[in-house]
Amino acid sequence: MEYSRTIFEEYHIDEDVGFALPLPLEELPHPYDAWISIARNLPELIKNNQLRMEVEKLAMLSIDGLRGHRAQRLGHLVLGYITMAYVWGQGDGDIRKVLPSNIAVPYCKLSEKLGLPPILLYADCVLANWKKKDPSGNMDILFSFPGGDCGKGFFLVSLLVEIAAASAIKGSLSQDVHCSHSRLRLVYTGVIEVRRVYLIFFVCLFLEYVDPNLFFNVLRIYLSGWKCNPLLSEGLLYEGVWDTPKKFAGGSAAQSSIFQCFDVLLGIQHTVDPAAEFLQEMRTYMPPAHQSFLLSLKSRPSVREFVLSKGNAMLQETYDECVQAMVSLRNYHLKIVVKYILIPASRQSKAESSIEDLEAESRGTGGTNLMDFLKTVRGKTVNCLLKEH
Numbered sequence: 001m002e003y004s005r006t007i008f009e010e011y012h013i014d015e016d017v018g019f020a021l022p023l024p025l026e027e028l029p030h031p032y033d034a035w036i037s038i039a040r041n042l043p044e045l046i047k048n049n050q051l052r053m054e055v056e057k058l059a060m061l062s063i064d065g066l067r068g069h070r071a072q073r074l075g076h077l078v079l080g081y082i083t084m085a086y087v088w089g090q091g092d093g094d095i096r097k098v099l100p101s102n103i104a105v106p107y108c109k110l111s112e113k114l115g116l117p118p119i120l121l122y123a124d125c126v127l128a129n130w131k132k133k134d135p136s137g138n139m140d141i142l143f144s145f146p147g148g149d150c151g152k153g154f155f156l157v158s159l160l161v162e163i164a165a166a167s168a169i170k171g172s173l174s175q176d177v178h179c180s181h182s183r184l185r186l187v188y189t190g191v192i193e194v195r196r197v198y199l200i201f202f203v204c205l206f207l208e209y210v211d212p213n214l215f216f217n218v219l220r221i222y223l224s225g226w227k228c229n230p231l232l233s234e235g236l237l238y239e240g241v242w243d244t245p246k247k248f249a250g251g252s253a254a255q256s257s258i259f260q261c262f263d264v265l266l267g268i269q270h271t272v273d274p275a276a277e278f279l280q281e282m283r284t285y286m287p288p289a290h291q292s293f294l295l296s297l298k299s300r301p302s303v304r305e306f307v308l309s310k311g312n313a314m315l316q317e318t319y320d321e322c323v324q325a326m327v328s329l330r331n332y333h334l335k336i337v338v339k340y341i342l343i344p345a346s347r348q349s350k351a352e353s354s355i356e357d358l359e360a361e362s363r364g365t366g367g368t369n370l371m372d373f374l375k376t377v378r379g380k381t382v383n384c385l386l387k388e389h
Contacts, residue, residue, distance in 0.1 A: 011296075012069075012289035018166035019257045019290055020159060021128040025074045026142060031061055032075065039078045042085050043146045052096070055086050060102040063110045072114055073128045079107040080120030081143050084222045087236060091146070091221040095231055101240030108241045115288035118238065119225055119248040122255035123287050125151075126158045147218035153209025154219065157198075158253065164197035165190055165258045184303065184318050187265055191325040194258065198332055206336075216344035225250030253333070254282040254373075257290040259326075264297040266322055267304030268384045275376040304384070316386050323384050330378040337370050 014022040028036055038045065038054055045051040066075045082103060087096050099107075104118075111118040133140040139159070144151050168190015226232035227247040235245035253259075260279065263270070270276035283291050307319045 010289070011293040012287055013169055013293065014166070015170055016166060017163050018169050019127060020130070020162045021070065021073055023070075024077075024128045024130060024142065025070045026131055028071060028074055028078070029065065031059065032066065032078075034058055035061075035075070035078045035082065039081045039143045042081060043144060046085055046090055046146055049090065051085050052089065055082060055103060056100055058102050061106050063106050063113065066110065072110060073124075075110050076107075076114055076116060077120075077124040077128050077143070079103060079110065079118075080124045081145070083107060083118070084120050085145070087226075087232075088221050088224070091218060093231075097232060097234070097245070098237045098239050104238040105240045108238055117248045117285055118246075120223070120251055121285050122158075122251045122253065123285070123290075125223070125251055126155050126256070127162065127287075129155055130159050145219055145222040147214045149209040150211060150214045150219045153206055154215065157206055157210075158256070160197050161194055162256065162258060164193045165261075167193065169258075169261060184307075184315065184322070187262070187303075188318055188322045188325070191262060191322055191329070195325055195329050195332075198329060210340070212340045212344055215340050216348075220341075223251045249281070249285065252282060252285075254279060255285040257286055257294060259329075260294055261297065262322075262326060263381075264294055265303055266319070266326065266384065267302045268323070268326065268381050270377060270380050273376060275373050275380075278373060279377075307386070320386050323381060323386075326381050327378060327385075330374065330381060334371075334374050334378065337374060341370060 012021075013019060016022065027033070035058070038051070038058070042051065045054055063072075063075065066072050083099060086099065086103065089095065108118045116123065129141050129143060130139055131142055132138070139156055141152050141155050168187050224231075225248050226236045226245075227249045229250075232245075235247035237245045260283065262268075270279050283294065286294075303319065307315045
């Protein structure tokens, strides 16, 4: 119990919501409420073609008044939304390649303070972008992009998966997590719960709120970054901060610590290929405390080696159940990518021009080729099944 009480302080992990930020702030004090006002009215401002004008009128603010981790995370979330909206505009190809200094300077300073890149991250739009809507526990997101409830369904499903993993994360922090069948069962229970929530809320929220065409043609635009993106091939210039444009990947599920956490725990290694390089890069888009947590898990004895060394059939069966659950999760992810990205991309390519367009459109918001990446990761997971050895 004493050990578990240090979870949030040391690694910024909460016993109830896991890697998600517990009870995010919804408001910032004056003068930062000007940022909040724009972020709250983003869809309307974009629709009326007023967003960029309102952003350019903002005063440049010091970040010194953002005191405390939750205020700083809200500031990063809000500036991330404003930045994505400013760059991509109405999503019609009218792109801004320079972020004005009145946003760029405080955004980069705040990012440096938090140890995060100055772009909208998974840690922002999923982990810190939520609130309890009523006493019964119903949840909502704080800020939205154009596309109606599309973003709500997309972000909340991801958040609920994060919360479902909390018990497994807590179990993984036990000093001897790798050294008993009961602790391995905890990990298994956590992975199964994540899979269960993934399925239930995919049906309840994704299919109700996330229209494939709206996701692909509207929401996805605002989640796209400026790395491996032909529309911003040189990157984005952060005025008043750097003299040359910088390239940062957009928000991606690969920036979630959950699946990398399970991979480390189970000894699923992604090495010496582009997928492994991408996963390693995505760690730098996680909050530093979560990066430290993954490193702490990596430094512990390998679950896989422990299971193999014991030669215990029950342990090996439980381990394989964990790995198989991970394979199942990655299969679901592939199906979502096909439904929400590949099929709409194929339709758009046929309606417009070439195979090159299809390849560009089917890249993830993080900049990687989605199908190649996900199939590689799934293959590495399948190869860890002990029954294959």
